[in-house]
Amino acid sequence: MSVGKISINPFLFFAVLASSMIGAQIFGISFSKISLIPLEIYILLHLKNTKIELHQEKKMLLLWFGFIIVSSTLNYIFTDSPLEGYKTVLLLNIAQTLIFLIPILLKLGDFNDIFEKTEKYILIIAKINCIWCVIQFIAWYVFSFDFNHFFFINVLHGLLGEREWTASYNDSLAVAIRPTGLNHDPAFLSILLVFGFVLTKSKFWKYFFFIGTLLAISRVGIVTIVFIALYDKYKTGLMKISIKKILYSLFFILLVGSSSFYVYSNNKLVHNQVNRSIERLSVIAKNKNSNDGTNRHVLYFPAAITTSAEMPLYNILLGVGPRTGGNAFVKTSNYKNYFELNSTMQEKTWAIECDPAELLLGMGLTGFCLYYFIMICFIKKYRKDPQTQMLFTTIIIFGIMYDVSMHPLITLLLIAAVQQTHNNIQQESKGEHAIQYR
Numbered sequence: 001m002s003v004g005k006i007s008i009n010p011f012l013f014f015a016v017l018a019s020s021m022i023g024a025q026i027f028g029i030s031f032s033k034i035s036l037i038p039l040e041i042y043i044l045l046h047l048k049n050t051k052i053e054l055h056q057e058k059k060m061l062l063l064w065f066g067f068i069i070v071s072s073t074l075n076y077i078f079t080d081s082p083l084e085g086y087k088t089v090l091l092l093n094i095a096q097t098l099i100f101l102i103p104i105l106l107k108l109g110d111f112n113d114i115f116e117k118t119e120k121y122i123l124i125i126a127k128i129n130c131i132w133c134v135i136q137f138i139a140w141y142v143f144s145f146d147f148n149h150f151f152f153i154n155v156l157h158g159l160l161g162e163r164e165w166t167a168s169y170n171d172s173l174a175v176a177i178r179p180t181g182l183n184h185d186p187a188f189l190s191i192l193l194v195f196g197f198v199l200t201k202s203k204f205w206k207y208f209f210f211i212g213t214l215l216a217i218s219r220v221g222i223v224t225i226v227f228i229a230l231y232d233k234y235k236t237g238l239m240k241i242s243i244k245k246i247l248y249s250l251f252f253i254l255l256v257g258s259s260s261f262y263v264y265s266n267n268k269l270v271h272n273q274v275n276r277s278i279e280r281l282s283v284i285a286k287n288k289n290s291n292d293g294t295n296r297h298v299l300y301f302p303a304a305i306t307t308s309a310e311m312p313l314y315n316i317l318l319g320v321g322p323r324t325g326g327n328a329f330v331k332t333s334n335y336k337n338y339f340e341l342n343s344t345m346q347e348k349t350w351a352i353e354c355d356p357a358e359l360l361l362g363m364g365l366t367g368f369c370l371y372y373f374i375m376i377c378f379i380k381k382y383r384k385d386p387q388t389q390m391l392f393t394t395i396i397i398f399g400i401m402y403d404v405s406m407h408p409l410i411t412l413l414l415i416a417a418v419q420q421t422h423n424n425i426q427q428e429s430k431g432e433h434a435i436q437y438r
Contacts, residue, residue: 008042008111015039016121019408020129020192023184024160031160032408033092036100043107052106057381057421060374061105061414067370068097068322068406071363075321078314083327085349090321101411109419118416119199119388122409126196127205129181129189130212136166136179137215148180178217187353190221191398197225198391220297220401227397228390235386296339297354297401303329303338304357308365310334318364323406325362326350351406355399371405372396378414381421388417 018024018035025031054062072093108114132147139147148165152158167178167186181189190213197209206229213221307328308316320328329335330346344350352358359368375396382389391413395404404410 006042008039008046008114009117011039011042012114012117013121013124015412016118016125016409019412020125020188021160021183022188023163023165024182025163026160033096035408036104036412039108040100040104043104047107047110053109054106057418058105058109060377061418062102064370064374065097065101065105067363067367069094071318071367072097072321074314074318075324079320081320081324081327081330081349083330083349084347086321086324086327089324089349093322101415104412105415105418108415115388115416115420118413119391122192122195122413123199125182126192126199126209129192130196130205130209132181133179133189133193133212133215136177136181140166140177146177179212179215181216186216186218187220187402189216190218190224191402191404193218194221194224194228194394194398195391198228198387198394220398223401224394224398228394232390299338300352300354300357301360301400303335304352304354304360306334307332308360311361316364317366319360319362319367322362322367323351323358324349325352325358325360328361351403353403354401355396355403355405358403359405374414378417378421382417392417 015035015038019032021031026034072090076087076090076094136147139145146166152160152165153162163184165180165184167180167184168176178186179189180186181192183189193209193212193216197206200206200209210222210225213225304325310332311320311328315328319325326341326345327349329341329352335341352361355371356368359371363371375392378392379389382392395410399405
């Protein structure tokens with residue numbers, strides 16, 4: 001069968017699925033890193049003789065990819081770091097951008113409805129992860145059964161890696177877990193659930209996605225979903241208020257609230273999980289110097305500002321290299337005023353789990369400004385599509401407490417959005433011309 005008769009859909013779905021499976025590996029190579037290979041092969045074979053169209057939106061993202069290459073290359077030549085793997089990460093940045101990201105950017109937009117399909121597949125993956133998360137929770141607390149270990153180790157025989165696939169911690173009763181879905185990181189599970197919350201129109205699924213973030217005890221997910229819900233009510237609910245809507249909302253709140261409170265009060269396992277979520281949220285406000293999770297992630301940015309001021313001028317402008325921002329902390333002692341670094345952070349190259357901090361130290365002031373300029377442009381250009389506008393807003397908000405700016409799934413979403421953004425502008429321009437003609 002010729003490539004022309006095969007749909008792009010399974011290749012795009014695989015790219016979304018594989019890039020969402022943090023921790024999965026094939027022959028020791030990160031699954032998310034190779035997630036775009038089948039899609040790229042399909043695109044290059046399908047469109048090998050077509051002309052490349054470089055419109056303004058595509059050039060904007062091409063500039064971003066170009067800067068990743070420039071920052072990585074110059075730091076590879078001029079910057080030394082005692083941390084293990086520094087040069088390797090820089091070389092991988094260059095290779096991944098040149099071999100995968102730029103070719104896909106140049107050609108992916110030539111397919112019809114590619115952005116809508118990408119959103120659709122992200123929603124499907126979010127639903128699968130949410131259901132998986134609940135199964136994990138029930139299997140562990142009701143049957144004392146590690147569902148992820150069973151699936152990834154026993155069923156797949158470690159094909160996707162033999163790492164620990166379930167996040168666990170010790171509470172006052174016994175070993176407890178944080179569901180992770182189809183990856184090993186509860187925080188990344190939460191961004192999938194947040195994406196699902198934004199993309200679905202079903203109130204049932206919105207509630208289900210929120211429950212998933214609670215079970216995963218993800219502060220960043222909970223905070224982001226609450227913000228989205230409040231903002232959505234402010235934009236839509238308050239503007240279209242009516243007695244019928246008030247009564248319906250009150251009934252729904254009472255029904256869901258009373259049911260949830262009953263389960264919370266009568267099920268010790270759920271009670272402990274919810275209390276743990278509340279405890280993790282309260283840490284942010286209580287302890288400025290806490291080394292605990294999200295609180296430290298929020299403190300990364302002020303620490304990054306003071307650290308950046310002490311770097312050489314070319315590092316201030318270009319950073320120390322994409323996905324290596326943590327190396328800048330090790331060169332100074334300023335971070336000690338905010339948090340402590342464990343031994344691994346002082347020995348191996350690492351990306352800061354906070355987008356503003358990672359962008360400022362990893363890609364410098366230039367990369368920091370360029371990234372947020374592009375994101376703001378996407379938000380403005382989707383002003384007639386509130387759902388997609390909120391999706392990009394969510395990436396910015398979530399990134400304050402986690403690193404998502406250079407993740408393959410986010411990059412794929414940006415690439416897919418480029419052509420749709422261009423189409424929206426073209427349609428608006430045609431509409432304005434039509435009005436002027438009449």
